[in-house]
Amino acid sequence: MKKYVAELVGTFWLVLGGCGSAVLAAGVADVGIGWAGVSAAFGLTVLTMAYAIGHISGCHLNPAVSIGLWMGGRFSAKEIGPYIGAQVVGGLLAAGTLYLIVSGQKDFDGVGGFASNGYGEHSPQGYGLLSGFVTEVVMTAIFLIIILGATDGRAPKGFAPIAIGLGLTLIHLISIPVTNTSVNPARSTAVAVFAGGAALSQLWMFWIAPIAGGLLGAIVYRFLGSPDEEPNIEGDPV
Numbered sequence: 001m002k003k004y005v006a007e008l009v010g011t012f013w014l015v016l017g018g019c020g021s022a023v024l025a026a027g028v029a030d031v032g033i034g035w036a037g038v039s040a041a042f043g044l045t046v047l048t049m050a051y052a053i054g055h056i057s058g059c060h061l062n063p064a065v066s067i068g069l070w071m072g073g074r075f076s077a078k079e080i081g082p083y084i085g086a087q088v089v090g091g092l093l094a095a096g097t098l099y100l101i102v103s104g105q106k107d108f109d110g111v112g113g114f115a116s117n118g119y120g121e122h123s124p125q126g127y128g129l130l131s132g133f134v135t136e137v138v139m140t141a142i143f144l145i146i147i148l149g150a151t152d153g154r155a156p157k158g159f160a161p162i163a164i165g166l167g168l169t170l171i172h173l174i175s176i177p178v179t180n181t182s183v184n185p186a187r188s189t190a191v192a193v194f195a196g197g198a199a200l201s202q203l204w205m206f207w208i209a210p211i212a213g214g215l216l217g218a219i220v221y222r223f224l225g226s227p228d229e230e231p232n233i234e235g236d237p238v
Contacts, residue, residue, distance in 0.1 A: 002056055002057075003056060003057040003058075003079075003083075004057070004082050004083065004085075004086040005086070006053040006056040006057035006059075007053075007057045007059075007060060007061065007083055007086040007087055007090065008086040008087070008089055008090035008093070009049075009053065009090065010049040010052075010053050010057070010059055010060075010061045010090065011061045011062075011086070011087040011088075011090030011091050011094070011186055011187075012090040012091070012093050012094040012097075013045050013048070013049055013094070014042070014045040014046060014049065014061045014062075014091075014094075014184075014187065015090070015091045015094035015095055015098075015186075015187055015190045015191070016094040016097060016098060017041050017042070017044065017045035018038065018041050018042035018045050018115075018187065019094070019095065019098060019114070019115040019187065019190070019191050020041075020094075020098050020101075021033060021037060021038050021041035021042075022038045022041075022115035022180075023098060023102060023111075023114060023115050024098075024101070024102070025037065025038075026038050035172075035173070035176045035177070036173065038172065038176065039169045039170075039172035039173045039176065039181075040169055042168055042169065042172050042181070043165040043166055043167075043168045043169030043170075043172070044165060044169075046059070046061065046161070046164055046165045046168050047161050047162060047164070047165025047166075048165075049061065050160065050161030050164060050165065051161050054160075054161065057083075058075070059161075060075075060083060060087070061087060061090075061184070061186070062087065062183070062184040062185070062186060062187070062210075063083075063084040063087055063088075063184070063185045063186055063207075063210075063211065064140050064143075064144075064183065064184060064185060064210035064211050064213065064214035065143070065144065065147065065184075065214060066079075066080055066083045066084060066087075067080060067211055067214050067215065068140075068144040068147075068148075068213075068214030068215060068217055068218040069144075069147070069148075069218070070218075071214070071215050071218035071219065071222075072144070072148050072218035072221055072222055073222065074148065074151070084186070087186040088185075088186045088189055088190070090186070091186040091187055091189060091190030092189070092190050092193060094190060095114075095190035095191050095193065095194050096194075098114075098191075098194075099111060099114075099194050102114075111194055111195060112195075113180075113195055113199070114191045114194050114195040114199070115180065115191050116180065116188070116191045116192050116195040116199035117179050117180045117181070117182040117188045117191075117192075117199070117202070117203075117206045118132075118179065118180065118198055118199060118202050119131070119132035119133075119178075119179060119202060119205065120202075121198075122198045122199070122202060123177075123178060123179060123180070124176060124177050124178070124179075124180055125177040125178065127177070127178045127179070129205070131178055132178055132179045132205065132209075133205060133209050135174075135175050135178045135179055136175075136179060136182055136183060136205070136206065136209035136210055136213060137209050137210075137212050137213040137216065138213065139171045139174065139175050139181070139183050139213065140183045140209070140210040140211075140212075140213025140214050140216075140217065141213040141214070141216040141217035141220065142167070142171070142217060143164075143167060143168065143171060143183055143213075143214075143217065144213070144214050144216075144217025144218050144221065145217045145220055145221050145224075146163060146164055146167040147160075147164055147167075148217070148218065148221040148225070149163075149221060149224075150163040150164055152225065168183075171183060179206075182206040182209075182210055183210050183213070184210060185206055185207040185210055185211065188203060188206035188207070189203060189206075189207075192206075
């Protein structure tokens with residue numbers, strides 16, 4: 001049970017820190033953090049939680065990561081459902097907390113996009129469905145390769161959270177203009193519930209593409225990894 005609570009808390013922090021930075025701090029005139037700041041915020045949430053709860057749950061914080069780690073031989077299939085459930089609940093709690101904060105602003109008039117993901121006219125820069133789908137698949141695949149490589153038994157010890165956090169930062173720097181960067185179905189679901197409308201109608205893509213990318217990245221790394229490598233089912237800080 002502690003593993004599932006850890007995943008809930010970790011995903012709560014990822015959504016509150018990453019999406020919260022986008023909603024509360026990105027667009028403030030003259031002092032806003034912009035897309036680069038939001039990218040850093042998402043990376044920092046994963047880096048800090050990987051050190052905090054990696055030794056408890058592995059710090060997946062992401063259904064695509066849990067499924068990808070299973071495909072990569074690092075995670076038990078029986079844990080996938082409970083992990084995803086905990087991640088989605090943690091994300092929803094964070095989005096609810098963020099809504100309470102935002103709704104307290106003077107002259108509050110709705111949440112707007114609420115850092116939701118989208119394509120077409122709901123893409124930050126107007127990228128279409130194909131562009132968004134390819135971006136999410138490729139970015140999630142690379143994320144899984146980074147995770148599996150950084151937590152490989154042959155990698156330098158203790159540095160995996162740094163590599164993974166910086167990897168997620170770079171992914172956001174590349175793909176925020178295209179889809180507002182998901183690579184995480186739990187993160188997308190959490191804010192879409194509060195944004196409603198197109199965010200909900202387009203949510204299917206932000207489940208299918210990241211999961212497909214996670215599976216692809218795991219397959220690629222299984223090819224790259226040593227065939228006699230002993231899989232580490234638990235305890236990898238990812």
